[in-house]
Amino acid sequence: MKALAGDLGIETAVSFPGRLTTDELSSLLGTAWINLHFSVAEGWCLSVMEAAAAGVPTVAYEVPGISESVVPGTSGLLAKDGDIGDLTNRVTEILHSPQHWWASSRRVVESRGWDRVAEDWERYLTVVFSSA
Structure with missing residues (x-):
């Protein structure tokens, strides 16, 4: 590289x-403005979530795994797999309004953090066991 x-x-x-x-x-x-992620195959993507936690939106190809990690329009944008022109357009779109993306990226992580997951499970288990 x-x-x-x-x-x-x-x-x-x-x-x-x-x-x-x-x-x-x-x-x-x-210090980053944008996270560019070029994997063509990925599981759930920690680096995308780390970027979002820092308020950094991601532009990536729309491939399995990444599609579940990036919330289009909120934590970043997805481009057609292998389409460099579409990828370039998505980067440009984010760079035209970076403040919007920085704030919305952070909100996605807050809604998916461990504390939130634990609260959701606690509510679920309370309902299940209270009806048993």
């Missing part, structure tokens, strides 16, 4: 920080 960045003449515009601590990752994500 470093060689490719050099070949493209963008080596001063990108960084390759390597392995980061949780605090370092949070700090770095706090």
Whole structure:
């Protein structure tokens, strides 16, 4: 990747920080405007949720796994799988109104956090066991 960045003449515009601590990752994500995710196959995607937690929207291809991690119009946008033109349009769309995306991305994570999941399960179990 470093060689490719050099070949493209963008080596001063990108960084390759390597392995980061949780605090370092949070700090770095706090400086990002957009998370670009190019996987063509993925399970539930932690990096997308980490970006959203930092208020950073994701643009990714619409593939299984990613489609469940990105909430289109809220935590990011999905492009047609393999369509670089569509991907470029989605990035441009986010960059035209970054403040909207930063706030809405954060709300998605808040609605899916462990505290929220635990509260939902507690309510569910209360209903199940109170009717037994």
